[in-house]
Amino acid sequence: MSQYRFSTKAIHSGQEADSATGAIMTPIYATSTFVQQSPGIHKGYEYSRSGNPTRTALEICVAALEEGSAGFAFSSGLAAESVILDTLESGSHIIATDDLYGGTFRLLEKVKKPSYNLEISYVDMTQPEAIEKVIKKNTRMIWVETPTNPLLKIIDLRKVAGIASRYNLISVCDNTFASPYLQKPLGLGFDLVVHSATKYLNGHSDIVAGVIVTKKDDELTQKIKFLQNAVGSVLSPFDSFLLLRGLKTLSVRMAAHCQNAKQVAGFLAQHEKVDQVLYPGLPSNPYHEIAKAQMKDFGGMVSFFIKGGAAETRSFLENTKLFALAESLGGVESLAEAPALMTHASIPKEIREQNGIYDNLVRLSVGLEDSEDLLHDLEYALEKVNSS
DSSP states (O other), X not given: OTTSOHHHHHHHTTOOOOTTTOXXXXXXXXXXXXXXXXXXXXXXXXXTTTOOHHHHHXXXXXXXXXXXXXXXXXXXXXXXXXXXXXXXXXXOEEEEESSOOHHHHHIIIIIIHHHHTOEEEEEOTTSTHHHHHTOOTTEEEEEEESXXXXXXXXXXXXXXXXXXXXXXXXXXXXXXXXXXXXXXGGGGTOSEEXXXXXXXXXXXXXXXXEEEEESSSSHHHHHHHHHHHHHOOBOOHHHHHHHHHHHTTHHHHHHHHHHHHHHHHHHHHTOTTEEXXXXXXXXXXXXXXXXXXXXXXXXXXXXXXXXXXXXXXXXXXXXXXXXXXXXXXXXXXXXXXXXXXXXXXXXXXXXXXXXXXXXXXXXXXXXXXXXXHHHHHXXXXXXXXXXX
16 A cells, blocks of 8 residues: 555555455454364464454554554553553663653553653654664663644654664654644654544544554564563454544544634733733644654644743633543544643643743643634633633
C-alpha cells in the first residue's frame, strides 16, 4: 500500500475483504484461542494475547499511516508507553520534554523511576541545545511530545532526532496531539512513535487504546513485539475494530478539527477576558514557523489563559454548554478542561507553575460542531466570568 496516499491507506491498509465471507469490513475475531492442525502448526494465530486478526489489521493500518515498519496496539496509551520504557535496562537515564502529559509524568516518576532505578531529566526541548547539556554516560532515550500537552509548544523534531542519532539514543515521539495526518516523526528521524489512540486516531470517545509504531524492523522492534506478548496489555478485538473504523475518517476529521480550532483561536485572541492564547496556528505564536515547517496544519487543540485565577477558570468551565467539561480530547465533540485541576493535577504545583501551567489555564479540544455554535458557546461562558 506504500504507493497510495493517506486517506486510501487509512481505508484499505491491512483490510482486505474477509476470505471466508467476502465481508468488506474486518470481522471482530472474538476468540481467545485458535485451533491448530498439529502441535505448533497453525494458520498464523495461536492465542489472542499473542496475536488476533482484528488487531493485526489495525496494527498494519496504523503503521502504514505513520510510514513505519511495524505497529503494536495496547489497552491504553500509558500501557504503550510502559512497554517502551520496559525496553530500557535498570539505571538508564531518560531526557524528557518538560511539558508532559500528567499521566506520562506520573508513569515516569511514580512507577518506572523507583521500580527501574531510572534517572530522568526534564528539559525545554524548544531549545534543542539544552538536550546535549544533560546527556550522560547512561543516557539511553529522548522522549518528546509535540505539540506539547497542554502548552502546545512545538519542538523541532529533525534537530532532536539528529542529536539522538549522534549519541546513539532511542528517540520517542508522542504524536497524540498531531496524529499522523498532521505530522510524521519517523520520517523526520525518530525511532518510535507512540499515541494515546483514545484520542484523534479513534476520534469518537468510545474506547481507550494506545499504539506504538517503529521505524524499522530491528532489535528494538523485536523487543517491543516480545514485550507486548509477555506483558499482555493488548487491545481487545472489539476495540481494535472500533479503532480501525475511526482511522478510516481520520483525514477528514483532522481537517475539520483544524479549521474549527483556527476560528476558536482567532476569536479568543481578540476577547477582552482572555489574557493569552496558545495556538501554533496564530502568526504571533513563537512556534508558528516551526509548526508550518513540520506539520501539515496546526491541530485541533487550543489552550488559553483566562484573566483571573482558579475562580474565573471554574466559572468559565461551569458555563459552557457545547464544550463539555471533561478530560481527554480528540473526539468529534468539543471538550474543555483545566489542566492544573484535572489532567495535570498529578504534577506537583511547583513543577506545574515552573513549566507555565497555572490555575487560569484552559485547554480546549475543538470538535466538529458548527464553528458558529462553538463561538457562541465560548462567548456565553466568558460573559459569565466575574458575573456569576
